Amino acid sequence: MKDNEVLKLFIPLIAIVIIFESVMLVSNLSGKTQIGSKVAPVKVNEAGSSAQVVESQPVALDLVFGTNTKEMKVGQSYAVEVNMLGKNDYYLDGVDLYVKYDPSAFNVSGLSFEGKLPRPSYNKISTQKGVIVANYLITTPGGFKIAKDESDAMMKFNVVPKKAGNFDFEITAGNQDKESATMFIESSTSRALPFSSNKLNVQVSTK
Amino acid sequence: MMNKNKKTLIISLILVALGLFGATTLVKRNQEVRRGAAFDKTTIRLSETAISGAVDSTVSVGLFIDTPRSVSTAKVKLCYGDAVTTDAGSITNVGPLTVENYKTVENNCVILSKRVDTSVAAGNLPKDSIQLANITFKIKKDGNITIDKSGSLIAGDPVSGSDDVNINIDAVSGATVKVIAGNTDAGTMSVESSDLTSKKVNETLSVKLFLNTTQNFDAAEAKLCYGDKLSLETSGIVKGSDFTDLAKNTISNNCVDYAVLSSGKTLTGKILLGTFTFKAIKEGSGRLEIDSTTADYSNSNGLVKVGSVTNADYSIQTLVTGINPILNFKMAFAGIKASANCANSLKVQVIARSRDKTTKPYVVTAVKDGSNSNGAGEAIYKVENLVLTDMPYTDQLSIFVKGPKHAQMKYGKDKQNDNYTAADGTISVTKDSTSPMLDFSGYPDLPGDITGPTAGNQDGWIRANDYAYMKSKSHETVSSGQSIDADLDGDCQVNAGDSTVFNNSLIEKQDQLY
Numbered sequence A: 001m002k003d004n005e006v007l008k009l010f011i012p013l014i015a016i017v018i019i020f021e022s023v024m025l026v027s028n029l030s031g032k033t034q035i036g037s038k039v040a041p042v043k044v045n046e047a048g049s050s051a052q053v054v055e056s057q058p059v060a061l062d063l064v065f066g067t068n069t070k071e072m073k074v075g076q077s078y079a080v081e082v083n084m085l086g087k088n089d090y091y092l093d094g095v096d097l098y099v100k101y102d103p104s105a106f107n108v109s110g111l112s113f114e115g116k117l118p119r120p121s122y123n124k125i126s127t128q129k130g131v132i133v134a135n136y137l138i139t140t141p142g143g144f145k146i147a148k149d150e151s152d153a154m155m156k157f158n159v160v161p162k163k164a165g166n167f168d169f170e171i172t173a174g175n176q177d178k179e180s181a182t183m184f185i186e187s188s189t190s191r192a193l194p195f196s197s198n199k200l201n202v203q204v205s206t207k
Numbered sequence B: 001m002m003n004k005n006k007k008t009l010i011i012s013l014i015l016v017a018l019g020l021f022g023a024t025t026l027v028k029r030n031q032e033v034r035r036g037a038a039f040d041k042t043t044i045r046l047s048e049t050a051i052s053g054a055v056d057s058t059v060s061v062g063l064f065i066d067t068p069r070s071v072s073t074a075k076v077k078l079c080y081g082d083a084v085t086t087d088a089g090s091i092t093n094v095g096p097l098t099v100e101n102y103k104t105v106e107n108n109c110v111i112l113s114k115r116v117d118t119s120v121a122a123g124n125l126p127k128d129s130i131q132l133a134n135i136t137f138k139i140k141k142d143g144n145i146t147i148d149k150s151g152s153l154i155a156g157d158p159v160s161g162s163d164d165v166n167i168n169i170d171a172v173s174g175a176t177v178k179v180i181a182g183n184t185d186a187g188t189m190s191v192e193s194s195d196l197t198s199k200k201v202n203e204t205l206s207v208k209l210f211l212n213t214t215q216n217f218d219a220a221e222a223k224l225c226y227g228d229k230l231s232l233e234t235s236g237i238v239k240g241s242d243f244t245d246l247a248k249n250t251i252s253n254n255c256v257d258y259a260v261l262s263s264g265k266t267l268t269g270k271i272l273l274g275t276f277t278f279k280a281i282k283e284g285s286g287r288l289e290i291d292s293t294t295a296d297y298s299n300s301n302g303l304v305k306v307g308s309v310t311n312a313d314y315s316i317q318t319l320v321t322g323i324n325p326i327l328n329f330k331m332a333f334a335g336i337k338a339s340a341n342c343a344n345s346l347k348v349q350v351i352a353r354s355r356d357k358t359t360k361p362y363v364v365t366a367v368k369d370g371s372n373s374n375g376a377g378e379a380i381y382k383v384e385n386l387v388l389t390d391m392p393y394t395d396q397l398s399i400f401v402k403g404p405k406h407a408q409m410k411y412g413k414d415k416q417n418d419n420y421t422a423a424d425g426t427i428s429v430t431k432d433s434t435s436p437m438l439d440f441s442g443y444p445d446l447p448g449d450i451t452g453p454t455a456g457n458q459d460g461w462i463r464a465n466d467y468a469y470m471k472s473k474s475h476e477t478v479s480s481g482q483s484i485d486a487d488l489d490g491d492c493q494v495n496a497g498d499s500t501v502f503n504n505s506l507i508e509k510q511d512q513l514y
Helices: A002-031 B002-036 B464-472 B496-513
Strands: A050-053 A061-067 A071-073 A078-086 A090-100 A106-112 A122-126 A131-137 A144-146 A151-161 A165-171 A183-186 A195-198 A200-205 B043-046 B050-053 B058-067 B071-079 B091-093 B099-106 B109-115 B128-139 B143-156 B171-173 B175-179 B188-192 B204-217 B219-225 B237-239 B245-252 B255-261 B267-280 B284-299 B302-305 B308-310 B312-316 B326-331 B345-353 B359-373 B379-387 B398-402 B408-411 B437-439
Touching: A061 A200, A071 A151, A078 A090, A090 A151, A090 B464, A106 A122, A106 A131, A122 B496, A131 A151, A131 B464, A131 B496, A151 A200, A183 B464, B043 B143, B050 B058, B050 B128, B058 B071, B058 B143, B058 B284, B058 B302, B071 B128, B091 B099, B091 B109, B109 B128, B109 B143, B128 B175, B143 B171, B175 B302, B188 B219, B188 B284, B188 B312, B204 B219, B204 B284, B204 B302, B219 B245, B219 B267, B237 B245, B237 B255, B255 B267, B284 B308, B326 B345, B326 B398, B345 B379, B464 B496
Parallel strands: A061 A195, A071 A200, B043 B171, B050 B175, B050 B302, B188 B308, B326 B437
Antiparallel strands: A050 A195, A061 A078, A078 A151, A090 A131, A090 A144, A090 A165, A090 A183, A106 A151, A122 A131, A165 A200, B043 B058, B058 B128, B071 B109, B071 B143, B091 B128, B099 B109, B143 B175, B188 B204, B204 B267, B219 B255, B219 B284, B237 B267, B245 B255, B284 B302, B284 B312, B326 B379, B345 B359, B345 B398, B359 B379, B398 B408
16 A cells, blocks of 8 residues: 555656756757867877877877887898777878988888788888878778777888898978978867877897 | 565666666767768758749759768659749769769659769768759749659768668658739849949959849849959959848859859849959950849749840050060969869969069969960960069069969070079069960979968968978869869869879979979
């Protein structure tokens, strides 16, 4: 008897709560817009051994050099790769990747693209400027997905040291004129995503 | 007692079920509205809901489909009794359904059947507001123009999970026809300027368009033609301050189709419809001419043809020469074919550089040179009589040219057809009418610098953000004579052709840089 009294009050109350919740849900749906509209342009601090993104926006992805050894010998060939690691789920419409190196210290060859990212529309090893270039244009509607904690090989190349010394390979954010600026363009905003990258410091010896 | 409790329980459960049903319906409806974007149902309509005019006066109305669905084919039947007359020659084919299957005019009805070109991919089919035609009627008596829903048919891309290509027509909207007294009180539309004879080449000419009528009106439109001595861009068009909306400003073939609306305000007397700032591009005489068949205005009672128009003759004066170098050149923009309809004139930045490294910037309009093309079929554009103010030299010049969505190109010699790498140019010009017409059309300006860190502002580079910006504008379409910044080939739509042009451009520019 008492239970029935409770039911009499409780069930209509649930009905009212459900209606109220649904109205609130509809209001929220129409209010959510401009996802990622405040994504900041990439600004990479070139000083120091590890490049840092200097915007308050969270880093969207890391670029990491991979090689078997950082201690190389003149005249021997070594494979180097550049990997992209997603810090969250993002969709990309285009990527410009520029890797700077010292052409007087290395012969670079065998540029290849074996990752999931579509093959770049343009790629070149520029000995004249000491830059490895890859421009990826993603034609797929919606863009290319880079998932959180997922890694993808963006490019691989072989290096043969020409002289002894201490040398860097690094992802460039562009010179003063913004030439050779690496950028990852998000599909939904058409804006550059903040990223971080490390330098590959190589010690080359003659023996 | 037990029964009463059961009843209460049942009523309560019904309330819960209603609540759940209501919630589901509300959420679903909201999502459908978002998916529907501009239109949530399919309607066939005329551009005017009421037209009026003197007996035998003509009125042009647009025929439209509004739909959220992608449309490939449409057949529309509209009937008009004896209120108006028309004929097949008065039906102009416009809009994205470019192929006219047939049009018939019989038994006081028009049947128009159209489809998209077979080359249009399913993903590129038009939707939202689709214009099919402009139809010119001659007013005869009071009556109605009605769209016959049962005699009309629309087909397109099936919705997901269905094979049905037919699109249900939810509503039709015709127009009432009202005969008004003759043209005695229909007003005058005039074009006026105080500078009609004083302007020189490269100077600007400001022209005002007025409507003077004792009738009330809240909208007006006209086609204003200006000849080949003047050029006009949409940025040079400013609506009159009495109007809230610039409804039309389409530039094509040295004419501008212009329309303005005033929301919530009725106007009368001599009213400024708009101001047009032209650039004088050639010496000689011309006429600013209002096409009287298009000049009309309207209010809630319908459309009124203007009674008369007043045109204006102008003359552009001979260029003052002998003081500064004069630069004339022909050029092309990679990917823009001579047949392109949405790139009739392009604003270009020109930098002249002399042998002592003096650089002077200029902005000028490059105008399409008829149907002339270069060896690749790309349209030739001309820049004539650009006065290189403050440039002290006439020889050893190099010229840097940058289009509105293009990279900067360096031209160091006449008839250049590849990248010019020397520091100093070899171009010579004069300070008078003997200055040569240089030909840079063999080495077209490369498109691709569309945007930068700030959307829509060029940053000097062709790169991934330009491509993403262009991709974000995919399928945007404009009418002939208008332009979209991401439409690189000037075919009035952002599509795969622009992607190809961008790709080619990127490869060529990167090869130059690296």
